Amino acid sequence: MKRIAVFTSGGDAPGMNAHVRAIERTGEKRGVEVIGIIGGYSGMILGHFEVLDRFRTANIIDRGGTVLKTSRCPEFEEVEGRIKAAHEIRKHGVDGIIACGGDGTFHGAHCMWQEHGIPIVGTPGTIDNDLWGTDFTIGYDTAINTAAQAIDKIRDTADSHGRLFFIEVMGRHAGFIAMDVGIACGAEYVAVPETLTDIDELYQRILTQGLDKRTVVIVGEGDELGGAMGISKKLEERYGVSSKISILGHIQRGGSPTVRDRVLASRLGAASIDALLEGKTDIMVGEMSGQITHVPLEKTWVERKPVPSYLTDLAYILV
Ligand code: F6P
Numbered sequence: 001m002k003r004i005a006v007f008t009s010g011g012d013a014p015g016m017n018a019h020v021r022a023i024e025r026t027g028e029k030r031g032v033e034v035i036g037i038i039g040g041y042s043g044m045i046l047g048h049f050e051v052l053d054r055f056r057t058a059n060i061i062d063r064g065g066t067v068l069k070t071s072r073c074p075e076f077e078e079v080e081g082r083i084k085a086a087h088e089i090r091k092h093g094v095d096g097i098i099a100c101g102g103d104g105t106f107h108g109a110h111c112m113w114q115e116h117g118i119p120i121v122g123t124p125g126t127i128d129n130d131l132w133g134t135d136f137t138i139g140y141d142t143a144i145n146t147a148a149q150a151i152d153k154i155r156d157t158a159d160s161h162g163r164l165f166f167i168e169v170m171g172r173h174a175g176f177i178a179m180d181v182g183i184a185c186g187a188e189y190v191a192v193p194e195t196l197t198d199i200d201e202l203y204q205r206i207l208t209q210g211l212d213k214r215t216v217v218i219v220g221e222g223d224e225l226g227g228a229m230g231i232s233k234k235l236e237e238r239y240g241v242s243s244k245i246s247i248l249g250h251i252q253r254g255g256s257p258t259v260r261d262r263v264l265a266s267r268l269g270a271a272s273i274d275a276l277l278e279g280k281t282d283i284m285v286g287e288m289s290g291q292i293t294h295v296p297l298e299k300t301w302v303e304r305k306p307v308p309s310y311l312t313d314l315a316y317i318l319v
Pocket of ligand 1: 011072102126127128170171172221253
Protein backbone atom coordinates (compact mmCIF):
# COMPACT_ATOMS: atom_id res chain seq x y z
CA MET A 1 0.00 0.00 0.00
CA LYS A 2 1.69 3.16 -1.22
CA ARG A 3 -1.03 5.80 -1.20
CA ILE A 4 -3.69 6.24 1.48
CA ALA A 5 -6.45 8.84 1.45
CA VAL A 6 -8.15 10.37 4.48
CA PHE A 7 -11.34 12.38 4.68
CA THR A 8 -13.61 13.81 7.38
CA SER A 9 -17.35 13.47 7.00
CA GLY A 10 -20.71 14.25 8.60
CA GLY A 11 -20.79 16.67 11.54
CA ASP A 12 -17.33 18.06 12.26
CA ALA A 13 -15.78 17.27 15.63
CA PRO A 14 -12.93 18.95 17.52
CA GLY A 15 -9.83 16.77 17.15
CA MET A 16 -10.34 15.95 13.49
CA ASN A 17 -7.34 18.13 12.60
CA ALA A 18 -5.11 16.42 15.15
CA HIS A 19 -6.26 13.16 13.57
CA VAL A 20 -5.36 14.22 10.03
CA ARG A 21 -1.98 15.44 11.25
CA ALA A 22 -1.25 12.10 12.94
CA ILE A 23 -2.23 10.20 9.80
CA GLU A 24 0.09 12.30 7.66
CA ARG A 25 2.99 11.94 10.13
CA THR A 26 2.49 8.19 10.48
CA GLY A 27 2.26 7.84 6.71
CA GLU A 28 5.63 9.59 6.34
CA LYS A 29 7.21 7.21 8.86
CA ARG A 30 5.77 4.14 7.12
CA GLY A 31 6.73 5.32 3.61
CA VAL A 32 3.13 5.90 2.53
CA GLU A 33 1.92 8.99 0.70
CA VAL A 34 -1.16 10.52 2.35
CA ILE A 35 -3.85 12.24 0.30
CA GLY A 36 -6.55 14.46 1.77
CA ILE A 37 -9.99 14.32 0.21
CA ILE A 38 -11.56 17.77 0.55
CA GLY A 39 -15.22 17.98 1.55
CA GLY A 40 -16.10 14.43 2.63
CA TYR A 41 -18.00 12.14 0.25
CA SER A 42 -18.95 15.14 -1.94
CA GLY A 43 -15.26 15.86 -2.51
CA MET A 44 -14.63 12.19 -3.27
CA ILE A 45 -17.28 12.25 -6.01
CA LEU A 46 -15.91 15.52 -7.42
CA GLY A 47 -12.29 14.34 -7.31
CA HIS A 48 -11.13 17.01 -4.86
CA PHE A 49 -7.92 15.32 -3.76
CA GLU A 50 -4.80 16.97 -2.35
CA VAL A 51 -1.41 15.54 -1.35
CA LEU A 52 -0.74 16.19 2.35
CA ASP A 53 2.69 16.81 3.81
CA ARG A 54 4.05 17.94 7.16
CA PHE A 55 3.84 21.58 6.15
CA ARG A 56 0.15 21.36 5.18
CA THR A 57 -0.61 19.60 8.47
CA ALA A 58 1.60 21.82 10.64
CA ASN A 59 0.04 24.05 13.25
CA ILE A 60 -3.42 22.49 13.08
CA ILE A 61 -3.30 20.19 16.13
CA ASP A 62 -5.06 22.77 18.29
CA ARG A 63 -7.59 23.95 15.72
CA GLY A 64 -11.30 23.17 15.83
CA GLY A 65 -13.29 22.24 12.72
CA THR A 66 -11.60 20.29 9.97
CA VAL A 67 -9.09 21.61 7.46
CA LEU A 68 -10.27 18.86 5.09
CA LYS A 69 -13.81 20.30 5.31
CA THR A 70 -16.84 18.05 5.57
CA SER A 71 -20.31 17.50 4.15
CA ARG A 72 -23.49 15.50 4.39
CA CYS A 73 -23.79 13.98 0.94
CA PRO A 74 -27.13 12.53 -0.26
CA GLU A 75 -25.56 11.71 -3.66
CA PHE A 76 -23.26 9.18 -2.03
CA GLU A 77 -26.29 7.33 -0.64
CA GLU A 78 -27.12 6.34 -4.23
CA VAL A 79 -25.27 3.57 -6.10
CA GLU A 80 -24.42 5.98 -8.96
CA GLY A 81 -22.76 8.42 -6.55
CA ARG A 82 -20.58 5.65 -5.16
CA ILE A 83 -19.59 4.52 -8.67
CA LYS A 84 -18.36 8.06 -9.41
CA ALA A 85 -16.47 8.13 -6.09
CA ALA A 86 -14.81 4.75 -6.72
CA HIS A 87 -13.77 5.95 -10.17
CA GLU A 88 -12.02 8.98 -8.62
CA ILE A 89 -10.34 6.81 -5.98
CA ARG A 90 -8.88 4.55 -8.68
CA LYS A 91 -7.96 7.47 -10.95
CA HIS A 92 -5.87 8.97 -8.14
CA GLY A 93 -4.12 5.66 -7.43
CA VAL A 94 -5.42 5.43 -3.87
CA ASP A 95 -4.83 1.98 -2.31
CA GLY A 96 -6.76 2.47 0.93
CA ILE A 97 -8.97 5.01 2.70
CA ILE A 98 -9.47 6.29 6.25
CA ALA A 99 -12.98 7.63 6.84
CA CYS A 100 -13.37 9.75 9.96
CA GLY A 101 -16.98 10.38 11.01
CA GLY A 102 -20.08 8.85 12.54
CA ASP A 103 -22.48 6.07 11.58
CA GLY A 104 -23.59 7.70 8.30
CA THR A 105 -19.96 7.91 7.23
CA PHE A 106 -19.44 4.27 8.19
CA HIS A 107 -22.47 3.11 6.20
CA GLY A 108 -20.90 4.74 3.13
CA ALA A 109 -17.50 3.24 3.87
CA HIS A 110 -19.01 -0.22 4.25
CA CYS A 111 -20.64 0.15 0.79
CA MET A 112 -17.33 1.21 -0.79
CA TRP A 113 -15.77 -2.03 0.41
CA GLN A 114 -18.77 -4.23 -0.46
CA GLU A 115 -19.46 -2.76 -3.89
CA HIS A 116 -16.00 -1.74 -5.07
CA GLY A 117 -13.53 -3.74 -2.99
CA ILE A 118 -11.69 -0.58 -1.93
CA PRO A 119 -9.92 -1.18 1.42
CA ILE A 120 -11.33 1.25 3.96
CA VAL A 121 -11.20 1.72 7.72
CA GLY A 122 -13.36 4.06 9.77
CA THR A 123 -12.33 6.16 12.74
CA PRO A 124 -14.90 7.51 15.23
CA GLY A 125 -15.23 11.27 14.74
CA THR A 126 -18.44 12.67 16.22
CA ILE A 127 -19.32 14.69 19.29
CA ASP A 128 -22.23 12.31 20.01
CA ASN A 129 -20.11 9.39 21.35
CA ASP A 130 -22.80 7.05 20.03
CA LEU A 131 -20.65 4.46 18.23
CA TRP A 132 -20.40 0.95 19.56
CA GLY A 133 -16.84 -0.46 19.78
CA THR A 134 -15.06 2.54 21.24
CA ASP A 135 -15.29 4.03 24.71
CA PHE A 136 -15.06 7.56 23.35
CA THR A 137 -15.29 9.25 19.98
CA ILE A 138 -13.04 12.07 18.77
CA GLY A 139 -14.66 15.39 19.71
CA TYR A 140 -16.83 14.17 22.57
CA ASP A 141 -14.58 15.37 25.38
CA THR A 142 -14.30 18.86 23.91
CA ALA A 143 -18.05 19.04 23.32
CA ILE A 144 -18.94 18.16 26.92
CA ASN A 145 -16.43 20.67 28.26
CA THR A 146 -17.80 23.39 25.97
CA ALA A 147 -21.36 22.55 27.01
CA ALA A 148 -20.42 22.49 30.71
CA GLN A 149 -18.86 25.95 30.49
CA ALA A 150 -22.01 27.35 28.90
CA ILE A 151 -24.29 25.61 31.41
CA ASP A 152 -22.29 26.97 34.36
CA LYS A 153 -22.91 30.48 33.03
CA ILE A 154 -26.62 29.89 32.57
CA ARG A 155 -26.81 28.47 36.09
CA ASP A 156 -25.44 31.74 37.45
CA THR A 157 -28.27 33.75 35.99
CA ALA A 158 -30.84 31.03 36.77
CA ASP A 159 -29.70 31.18 40.37
CA SER A 160 -29.82 34.98 40.58
CA HIS A 161 -33.39 35.13 39.28
CA GLY A 162 -34.62 31.87 40.81
CA ARG A 163 -35.69 30.61 37.39
CA LEU A 164 -36.37 27.28 35.78
CA PHE A 165 -34.19 26.66 32.73
CA PHE A 166 -34.35 23.92 30.14
CA ILE A 167 -30.97 23.64 28.45
CA GLU A 168 -30.84 21.51 25.33
CA VAL A 169 -27.61 19.78 24.31
CA MET A 170 -26.74 17.89 21.13
CA GLY A 171 -26.43 14.15 20.70
CA ARG A 172 -29.01 13.32 18.03
CA HIS A 173 -30.47 10.02 19.36
CA ALA A 174 -27.99 9.54 22.20
CA GLY A 175 -27.92 10.92 25.74
CA PHE A 176 -24.18 10.75 26.45
CA ILE A 177 -23.60 14.50 26.32
CA ALA A 178 -26.75 15.25 28.36
CA MET A 179 -25.94 12.71 31.06
CA ASP A 180 -22.29 13.68 31.47
CA VAL A 181 -22.89 17.42 31.59
CA GLY A 182 -25.98 16.94 33.75
CA ILE A 183 -23.82 15.29 36.39
CA ALA A 184 -20.88 17.65 35.91
CA CYS A 185 -23.03 20.77 36.23
CA GLY A 186 -25.18 19.60 39.12
CA ALA A 187 -28.41 19.70 37.11
CA GLU A 188 -31.68 19.15 38.94
CA TYR A 189 -32.99 16.82 36.22
CA VAL A 190 -31.60 15.15 33.07
CA ALA A 191 -33.85 14.07 30.18
CA VAL A 192 -32.30 11.74 27.62
CA PRO A 193 -33.65 10.01 24.48
CA GLU A 194 -32.95 6.56 25.94
CA THR A 195 -35.61 6.85 28.66
CA LEU A 196 -39.16 8.21 28.71
CA THR A 197 -39.47 11.62 30.34
CA ASP A 198 -42.18 11.77 32.98
CA ILE A 199 -43.65 15.30 33.21
CA ASP A 200 -45.32 14.59 36.58
CA GLU A 201 -42.07 13.34 38.08
CA LEU A 202 -40.26 16.38 36.67
CA TYR A 203 -42.85 18.70 38.20
CA GLN A 204 -42.39 17.04 41.60
CA ARG A 205 -38.64 17.58 41.27
CA ILE A 206 -39.21 21.26 40.50
CA LEU A 207 -41.51 21.58 43.54
CA THR A 208 -38.87 19.98 45.77
CA GLN A 209 -36.36 22.50 44.54
CA GLY A 210 -38.88 25.33 45.07
CA LEU A 211 -40.85 27.08 42.34
CA ASP A 212 -39.04 30.36 43.07
CA LYS A 213 -35.57 28.74 43.12
CA ARG A 214 -33.03 27.89 40.44
CA THR A 215 -33.79 24.66 38.61
CA VAL A 216 -31.59 23.56 35.72
CA VAL A 217 -32.87 20.75 33.53
CA ILE A 218 -30.55 19.32 30.88
CA VAL A 219 -32.35 17.90 27.86
CA GLY A 220 -30.84 15.74 25.11
CA GLU A 221 -32.06 17.04 21.74
CA GLY A 222 -33.48 13.63 20.84
CA ASP A 223 -35.76 13.41 23.89
CA GLU A 224 -39.08 11.94 22.77
CA LEU A 225 -41.14 14.87 24.10
CA GLY A 226 -39.54 17.20 21.55
CA GLY A 227 -36.36 18.43 23.19
CA ALA A 228 -36.28 21.44 25.53
CA MET A 229 -39.13 23.24 23.71
CA GLY A 230 -41.39 20.19 23.89
CA ILE A 231 -40.84 19.53 27.58
CA SER A 232 -41.20 23.19 28.53
CA LYS A 233 -44.48 23.42 26.60
CA LYS A 234 -45.91 20.27 28.17
CA LEU A 235 -45.01 21.46 31.66
CA GLU A 236 -46.68 24.81 31.05
CA GLU A 237 -49.82 23.18 29.63
CA ARG A 238 -50.18 20.71 32.49
CA TYR A 239 -49.02 22.76 35.49
CA GLY A 240 -48.89 26.39 34.32
CA VAL A 241 -45.17 26.58 35.09
CA SER A 242 -43.23 28.94 32.85
CA SER A 243 -39.56 28.49 32.04
CA LYS A 244 -36.62 29.76 30.02
CA ILE A 245 -35.13 27.73 27.19
CA SER A 246 -31.56 27.71 26.01
CA ILE A 247 -30.47 25.59 23.06
CA LEU A 248 -26.69 25.31 23.02
CA GLY A 249 -26.58 24.06 19.42
CA HIS A 250 -23.51 24.16 17.21
CA ILE A 251 -21.31 25.89 19.78
CA GLN A 252 -20.75 22.30 20.99
CA ARG A 253 -19.11 21.31 17.71
CA GLY A 254 -16.46 24.03 17.62
CA GLY A 255 -13.39 25.16 19.52
CA SER A 256 -9.90 23.98 20.23
CA PRO A 257 -9.85 20.26 21.14
CA THR A 258 -9.08 19.21 24.70
CA VAL A 259 -5.90 17.28 25.46
CA ARG A 260 -7.92 14.07 25.72
CA ASP A 261 -9.37 14.58 22.25
CA ARG A 262 -5.98 15.46 20.75
CA VAL A 263 -4.39 12.33 22.20
CA LEU A 264 -7.26 10.05 21.18
CA ALA A 265 -7.31 11.56 17.68
CA SER A 266 -3.55 11.13 17.32
CA ARG A 267 -3.56 7.57 18.59
CA LEU A 268 -6.42 6.48 16.36
CA GLY A 269 -4.78 8.25 13.41
CA ALA A 270 -1.58 6.24 13.75
CA ALA A 271 -3.50 3.01 14.44
CA SER A 272 -5.72 3.46 11.37
CA ILE A 273 -2.74 3.64 8.98
CA ASP A 274 -1.25 0.57 10.63
CA ALA A 275 -4.55 -1.31 10.32
CA LEU A 276 -4.66 -0.65 6.58
CA LEU A 277 -1.01 -1.71 6.20
CA GLU A 278 -1.85 -4.96 8.06
CA GLY A 279 -4.50 -5.67 5.42
CA LYS A 280 -7.51 -4.79 7.59
CA THR A 281 -10.62 -3.38 5.93
CA ASP A 282 -14.32 -2.72 6.64
CA ILE A 283 -13.53 -2.08 10.32
CA MET A 284 -13.59 0.80 12.75
CA VAL A 285 -10.42 1.50 14.69
CA GLY A 286 -11.43 2.53 18.21
CA GLU A 287 -10.18 2.42 21.77
CA MET A 288 -11.64 0.45 24.69
CA SER A 289 -10.16 0.27 28.17
CA GLY A 290 -6.96 1.80 26.81
CA GLN A 291 -6.54 -0.82 24.06
CA ILE A 292 -6.89 -0.27 20.32
CA THR A 293 -9.95 -2.12 18.99
CA HIS A 294 -10.82 -3.32 15.47
CA VAL A 295 -14.56 -3.88 15.11
CA PRO A 296 -16.54 -4.62 11.92
CA LEU A 297 -18.03 -1.37 10.62
CA GLU A 298 -21.51 -2.86 10.53
CA LYS A 299 -21.39 -3.63 14.25
CA THR A 300 -20.84 0.03 15.12
CA TRP A 301 -24.41 0.85 14.13
CA VAL A 302 -26.14 -2.53 14.55
CA GLU A 303 -25.09 -2.82 18.20
CA ARG A 304 -26.47 -0.01 20.31
CA LYS A 305 -24.05 1.63 22.70
CA PRO A 306 -25.90 2.36 25.95
CA VAL A 307 -25.26 5.30 28.24
CA PRO A 308 -23.43 3.44 31.07
CA SER A 309 -25.79 2.52 33.91
CA TYR A 310 -23.26 3.81 36.47
CA LEU A 311 -23.86 7.28 35.01
CA THR A 312 -27.66 7.06 35.00
CA ASP A 313 -27.63 5.64 38.53
CA LEU A 314 -25.33 8.42 39.69
CA ALA A 315 -27.49 11.10 38.10
CA TYR A 316 -30.53 9.65 39.86
CA ILE A 317 -28.77 9.82 43.23
CA LEU A 318 -27.30 13.29 42.78
CA VAL A 319 -30.18 15.26 41.23
O1 F6P B 1 -23.78 14.08 14.83
C1 F6P B 1 -23.30 15.28 15.34
C2 F6P B 1 -24.41 16.30 15.45
O2 F6P B 1 -23.88 17.50 15.96
C3 F6P B 1 -25.63 15.85 16.27
O3 F6P B 1 -25.41 15.98 17.65
C4 F6P B 1 -26.69 16.76 15.72
O4 F6P B 1 -27.96 16.19 15.88
C5 F6P B 1 -26.33 16.85 14.27
O5 F6P B 1 -24.94 16.57 14.18
C6 F6P B 1 -26.61 18.18 13.62
O6 F6P B 1 -26.21 18.11 12.30
P1 F6P B 1 -26.19 19.35 11.30
O7 F6P B 1 -25.07 20.25 11.73
O8 F6P B 1 -25.93 18.74 9.96
O9 F6P B 1 -27.50 20.00 11.41
